[in-house]
Amino acid sequence: MKLISQPGPKTDFSMLLLFTIVVLTMPIWLAPIGAGYPDLVQKFAIYGLFATGFNILFGLTGYLSFGHAAFLGVGSYTAVWSFKLLGMNPVPAVLLAIVTSAIFALLIGYISLRRTGIYFSILTLAFAQMCYQLAYSVLTPITNGETGLRVLQSDPRILDGVITSQTEDGGPLITNFFGIDMTKTWETNIFGIDVQLNAGFYFCAFFLILGSYIAMRIFRSPFGMMLRGVKTNQNRMNYTGVNTRPYTLAAFVISGAYAGLAGALLCVTDPLAGAERMFWTASGEVVLMVILGGAGTLMGPMLGAGIIKYFENILSAFNKSTLEGMLGFLPENMLDGTISVLSLFVGEGWHLTLGLLFMVVVIFLPGGLVEGAKSILLKLTGGGSKKSASAQAAE
Numbered sequence: 575m576k577l578i579s580q581p582g583p584k585t586d587f588s589m590l591l592l593f594t595i596v597v598l599t600m601p602i603w604l605a606p607i608g609a610g611y612p613d614l615v616q617k618f619a620i621y622g623l624f625a626t627g628f629n630i631l632f633g634l635t636g637y638l639s640f641g642h643a644a645f646l647g648v649g650s651y652t653a654v655w656s657f658k659l660l661g662m663n664p665v666p667a668v669l670l671a672i673v674t675s676a677i678f679a680l681l682i683g684y685i686s687l688r689r690t691g692i693y694f695s696i697l698t699l700a701f702a703q704m705c706y707q708l709a710y711s712v713l714t715p716i717t718n719g720e721t722g723l724r725v726l727q728s729d730p731r732i733l734d735g736v737i738t739s740q741t742e743d744g745g746p747l748i749t750n751f752f753g754i755d756m757t758k759t760w761e762t763n764i765f766g767i768d769v770q771l772n773a774g775f776y777f778c779a780f781f782l783i784l785g786s787y788i789a790m791r792i793f794r795s796p797f798g799m800m801l802r803g804v805k806t807n808q809n810r811m812n813y814t815g816v817n818t819r820p821y822t823l824a825a826f827v828i829s830g831a832y833a834g835l836a837g838a839l840l841c842v843t844d845p846l847a848g849a850e851r852m853f854w855t856a857s858g859e860v861v862l863m864v865i866l867g868g869a870g871t872l873m874g875p876m877l878g879a880g881i882i883k884y885f886e887n888i889l890s891a892f893n894k895s896t897l898e899g900m901l902g903f904l905p906e907n908m909l910d911g912t913i914s915v916l917s918l919f920v921g922e923g924w925h926l927t928l929g930l931l932f933m934v935v936v937i938f939l940p941g942g943l944v945e946g947a948k949s950i951l952l953k954l955t956g957g958g959s960k961k962s963a964s965a966q967a968a969e
Contacts, residue, residue: 598776614887632864633864652837656671662845797821862878
């Protein structure tokens with residue numbers, strides 16, 4: 575019996591270095607496909623972090639949560655309240671959001687993890703919807719209801735002027751990282767490509783890289799191996815005397831903290847928090863991201879998040895005029911029919927394209943895009959047949 579060895583420290587360092595370069599250069603290599611503008615690359619970083627945290631729970635332990643949007647919302651509300659009370663520096667907001675969402679996840683996880691399987695999923699969904707309703711209607715003094723919570727000129731912001739430079743009117747309403755405006759964008763030309771470099775993106779990218787490194791260490795650690803054991807056969811582990819609940823609760827809390835951090839980062843360039851971030855569709859979206867990219871893989875969830883956010887922002891902007899410009903080379907007798915069909919899959923109907931993509935991945939690449947790419951590569955290089963032959967010899 576041959577044990578599968580974990581990658582060594584040098585391999586992990588090389589992976590992290592390559593990943594860091596890829597993330598920091600996103601505005602450059604995404605520009606040719608129309609995805610290099612600041613708002614979209616920020617979403618890639620933020621939702622990649624959200625999916626990475628969810629993958630620690632779902633990918634390692636197999637616990638499928640339908641309520642992670644609750645922590646995304648809690649992180650957003652905490653960040654905006656930090657801006658209102660303390661100041662527009664995003665560092666206190668991020669730290670408070672992580673702590674608050676972790677405590678919130680501890681309370682929900684302590685109750686929800688008393689059940690497994692579909693019952694756990696329904697419990698988390700119920701908690702998330704309760705949080706949505708509380709934020710939308712009951713806790714309006716704290717959340718400002720359907721209008722959303724935002725920073726006002728009249729807010730105290732007691733640390734502004736101490737750790738954050740004031741603007742001329744005495745009330746900066748945009749986040750300011752020790753004098754650096756988080757909405758500031760520099761336009762430049764790199765290798766003949768017009769690039770927009772944004773301070774807010776690099777702030778989010780730092781946390782994406784840090785969060786990915788922490789996730790990598792969890793995957794490689796004995797704690798991560800215990801979580802994999804829970805996913806493989808939790809009952810068998812319980813029968814051997816291992817109390818698995820502290821491990822699953824810790825994974826739930828860590829995952830919730832990641833979601834809270836992502837919620838806070840959403841407020842870095844737009845200090846606004848709304849109840850819609852807690853709605854069940856936001857929880858379902860992160861599930862799609864992880865499954866699409868590959869649950870249980872390190873880079874898969876971030877890939878899935880990037881694809882979904884790209885479709886959401888690019889395909890949803892398409893309309894009939896855009897299609898006419900792209901398909902103008904077609905004969906007139908074909909143009910109208912082609913545009914009528916394609917218009918169903920873009921614009922407001924972009925979810926149909928996402929649904930088709932998800933169906934293709936689930937049917938033909940059940941392990942997600944990353945695992946599917948690995949298996950295809952093995953088949954092309956002959957690795958699959960060698961593996962099969964060695965497996966038969968072992969038997």
